[in-house]
Amino acid sequence: MAQTMTNSRVIKVHPNDNVAIVIEQGGLAEGVSISEGCTTLMPIPQGHKVALTAIAQDSPVIRYNEVIGTAVVAIERGGHVNETNVRLPTAPGLDELSLATRQAPASEPLEGYTFEGFRNLDGGVGTKNVLGITTSVQCVAGTVDYVVSRIKRELLPRFPNVDDVVGLNHSYGCGVAINAPAAIVPIRTLKNIALNPNFGNEIMVIGLGCEKLQPSTLLEDRPVKIYENSEAADPEANVLSLQDESFEGFGDMVDGILAMAERHLERLNKRSRETCPASDLVVGMQCGGSDAFSGVTANPAVGFATDLIVRAGGSVMFSEVTEVRDAIHLLTPRAINKEVGKALIEQMAWYDDYLSQGQADRSANPSPGNKKGGLSNVVEKALGSVIKSGNSPIVDVIGPGERLRRKGLTFAATPASDFICGTLQLAAGMNLQVFTTGRGTPYGLAMVPVLKVSTNSQLGRRWHDIIDLDAGRIATGDASIEDVGWELFHLILDVASGRKQAAADRLGIHNDLVLFNPAPVT
Numbered sequence: 172m173a174q175t176m177t178n179s180r181v182i183k184v185h186p187n188d189n190v191a192i193v194i195e196q197g198g199l200a201e202g203v204s205i206s207e208g209c210t211t212l213m214p215i216p217q218g219h220k221v222a223l224t225a226i227a228q229d230s231p232v233i234r235y236n237e238v239i240g241t242a243v244v245a246i247e248r249g250g251h252v253n254e255t256n257v258r259l260p261t262a263p264g265l266d267e268l269s270l271a272t273r274q275a276p277a278s279e280p281l282e283g284y285t286f287e288g289f290r291n292l293d294g295g296v297g298t299k300n301v302l303g304i305t306t307s308v309q310c311v312a313g314t315v316d317y318v319v320s321r322i323k324r325e326l327l328p329r330f331p332n333v334d335d336v337v338g339l340n341h342s343y344g345c346g347v348a349i350n351a352p353a354a355i356v357p358i359r360t361l362k363n364i365a366l367n368p369n370f371g372n373e374i375m376v377i378g379l380g381c382e383k384l385q386p387s388t389l390l391e392d393r394p395v396k397i398y399e400n401s402e403a404a405d406p407e408a409n410v411l412s413l414q415d416e417s418f419e420g421f422g423d424m425v426d427g428i429l430a431m432a433e434r435h436l437e438r439l440n441k442r443s444r445e446t447c448p449a450s451d452l453v454v455g456m457q458c459g460g461s462d463a464f465s466g467v468t469a470n471p472a473v474g475f476a477t478d479l480i481v482r483a484g485g486s487v488m489f490s491e492v493t494e495v496r497d498a499i500h501l502l503t504p505r506a507i508n509k510e511v512g513k514a515l516i517e518q519m520a521w522y523d524d525y526l527s528q529g530q531a532d533r534s535a536n537p538s539p540g541n542k543k544g545g546l547s548n549v550v551e552k553a554l555g556s557v558i559k560s561g562n563s564p565i566v567d568v569i570g571p572g573e574r575l576r577r578k579g580l581t582f583a584a585t586p587a588s589d590f591i592c593g594t595l596q597l598a599a600g601m602n603l604q605v606f607t608t609g610r611g612t613p614y615g616l617a618m619v620p621v622l623k624v625s626t627n628s629q630l631g632r633r634w635h636d637i638i639d640l641d642a643g644r645i646a647t648g649d650a651s652i653e654d655v656g657w658e659l660f661h662l663i664l665d666v667a668s669g670r671k672q673a674a675a676d677r678l679g680i681h682n683d684l685v686l687f688n689p690a691p692v693t
Contacts, residue, residue, distance in 0.1 A: 181205050181221060182467055182646060185236035190220040190252050192463045192545060194646045196629055205249075212249040218463040218545030218609070218627070220252035232257050232547075235466065237498075239551040254547045259534055263500045265520055270512030273504040275564040281482035287444040287668035288451060288602070293397045295368035296451040298602040298620055298667040300442050302336045302435055303370040304428075305361065307389060308344030308382035311413060314421075315340055315377055318428045326433055330440040336432070337617045339364060341684050345382040346693055353690035360572035360686055361389050363598035368453070369618055371442055372397040373435040377428065380414030400438070444669060450484030452667060453575065455596035455604040455619075456559040457490065459589040461537070462544025462609025464626035466555020468655075469607035469642035473624065475656025476605070476663065477561035477580065486578045488569075488599055489560045490585040490592050492522040493536045497553040502582070507564045514568035518584040525689060536587055540610045559607070571687050575600050589614055590685035593621075597684075603667050605659065613637055614682055615675025620666045622673050624659065639674050 180199060181191035193199050198216040205211060205221060215221050220234070226246040231238040240257035289297035302322075306315055315338040322336045343357045361384075365374040378386030387410055411427055418424045456473055458465055477487045489495075495502065496519050506512035526532055536549045546552045566579035572595055575581055583599045585592040589606075593616055596604060603619055606612075609626035611634055622639045625631040631641030640659055644650035650658075665671040675681065 179648075183223065184234060184467055187233060187236045189222065189224045189226060189233045191223055192220055192467070193217050194464075208248075210249050212247055213251055215251045216545070217629075220463070220545065220547070222246045222248055222250045222252050224248055226252075234551060235554045237550075237554055239554065240548055252547070253545075254542050257547045259548045260550060262497055262533065265499070265516045268500055268503045268512070268516060270503050270509045271506045273564075275507070276562055278478065278482050280484070281449070281479055284449040284483050284664060285446050286449065286452070286664045287670075288447040289368075289371060289442045290445055290447060291368055291372055291397065292399055293372070293394060295453075295600065296447050296602060297369040297371060298669075299334045299369040299618070300332060300371060300439055301334055301369050301618060302373060302375070302432065302439055303339055303365065303367070303618065304336065304375045304377060304432070305339035305365055305389060306341065306344070307376060307378035307384050307386040309340070309342045310345065310379045310382070311377050312338070312340040314413065314424065318377075318425055318432075321425065321429065322432050322436075326429065326436060330436045332440045332442060333436055335617060339618075339684055341686050343686050343688060344384040347383060347688070348691040348693050349383040351690040354688075356571045356690070357686040357688045358384065358388070358572075360595060360598045362391070363572060363574050363600070364594070364684070365389055366393070366397075366574065367597055367600060367618060368602050371439050373439050374409065375428075375431055375435060376410045378410065378412045380412035386410045386412060448484065449480065449664065450578065452480055452483070452485035452603065452663065453601045454480055454485065454487050454663065455490070455583075455593075455599070455601035456487060457589065457592050457596065457604060458494075458556055458559065458607040459614060460544075460608040460610035460612040461541055461546060461552060461555065462626055463546055463551075463555075464544075464643065464646060465607060465609050466551075466558055468645040469609070469624045469626040470555055470558040471652045472642045472645065472655035472659060473559045473605055473607055474561035475652055476659040477559065478563050479656065479660045480663075481561070481563040481579055484578060486575055486581065487561075487563075488575065488581045488583040488596060488601065489557070490583045490596060491556060491587040492518060492584055493533055493549065493587045494553050494556040495519070495582070496522065496533060497550040498557040501557060502560070502565060505563075505565050507566050511565055511568055515565070515582060518568060518570065518582070522584070544609050569599060571595050572598050574598070586687060588685065590682055591687045593682070594684045595687060603663060605663070607642070611637075613675070613680045615673070615678075615680040617681035620673040621675050622659070622662060622666060623675065637674050637678070637680075
């Protein structure tokens with residue numbers, strides 16, 4: 172991505188752009204000169220766009236050398252360009268996109284990089300050693316929360332090699348059309364979350380007993396190679412239903428769960444970290460609370476780190492369909508073959524139809540916070556979002572709740588919602604997540620480390636104890652995209668090894684799982 176610094180006050184991403192974003196803290200006042208012959212006509216907040224040339228009514232507004240919209244009214248040179256005077260353009264058509272036309276860029280393999288992880292029998296590697304207790308129905312969530320608290324207090328201190336105990340609560344399981352075609356999404360999501368490498372194949376399932384989604388269903392079709400003892404291979408040994416008639420009261424139920432947890436903890440405690448190649452990394456890339464800096468600082472640095480992980484033989488996924496849809500024409504040429512390109516198009520078309528059925532469209536994104544941060548519409552947001560995918564070829568596309576199948580760069584289709592995207596990336600098998608933010612969010616996941624990267628240094632300073640890495644230094648010229656990308660890559664290795672702790676884990680900030688359920692609720 173070509174990046175032109177007009178001066179210390181604004182950034183123009185591409186020479187062909189007719190807008191630039193304000194980088195000066197506090198924004199620019201009226202009458203400030205930003206380039207030869209261009210002076211601000213009004214106050215323009217930090218992160219917002221200023222017109223570098225006069226833009227006639229109905230003429231294109233260009234950022235990233237792409238049309239992000241057309242002018243609703245004539246915009247004078249030096250004027251404030253924002254969501255009120257930029258019209259959302261038509262989304263790229265899906266019928267005539269180029270498929271697999273770009274030759275993969277030449278890059279040397281990145282060798283010799285390792286981390287200390289927990290290797291599983293199925294070959295996957297955990298960055299944490301966690302006992303996961305999943306549920307088959309929301310009815311038991313309160314009980315699981317109670318039991319997790321007891322396990323942490325009474326049992327976990329006896330098992331020093333186990334990092335945590337996590338309740339995988341959700342709102343699914345009953346009162347739903349479980350046989351509807353779209354029900355496959357939440358069901359496979361729950362099944363595949365249980366296979367996340369950070370759980371070491373020691374998942375427990377707590378159910379009620381009368382729910383539509385029976386607890387044993389979540390352990391169906393598990394590969395035999397994940398088991399090392401007969402008890403772990405027996406679904407009945409890993410499932411407990413509270414309506415079991417053998418239980419006499421709540422205390423008896425709790426004792427049964429604690430006894431099961433103790434057996435799992437004993438096996439997890441035998442695990443220890445060992446040196447693993449960087450090719451065992453499975454990293455999810457996500458953004459939330461984005462601003463206009465996202466596409467010029469944090470996301471390009473994340474994209475650089477993405478390419479490093481891929482060069483090292485690892486796996487990276489990027490997601491968020493609504494924040495990809497308007498940049499899909501930039502992605503389909505990067506598919507390794509036409510089948511992968513067609514799969515990208517199919518996921519875009521599926522989501523177009525999904526939104527249409529809900530009488531919504533892509534204009535519902537961005538959020539008010541995104542707009543306050545300078546993003547005019549979802550086109551501008553998408554063009555900045557896809558930069559997280561770096562420059563590597565896209566080797567595969569998976570649907571919501573599916574597991575990764577190939578190493579390299581994969582598009583994992585998810586909604587843009589932070590919490591749903593995180594839940595689906597967990598199901599895909601990520602063992603670490605990188606999350607960029609410009610407006611700020613305390614988002615975190617208990618199951619995997621989440622590294623938060625700030626897009627601007629003002630947020631990095633203000634949230635100094637929540638942000639793990641400040642990419643805002645790119646905007647001020649204190650660091651390059653490559654500098655921050657390498658820094659992030661090394662931080663990923665350190666956190667995956669347990670040598671450093673993500674801020675969200677250190678503070679204990681963890682969000683609940685949120686399933687994507689496009690099926691009817693009964």
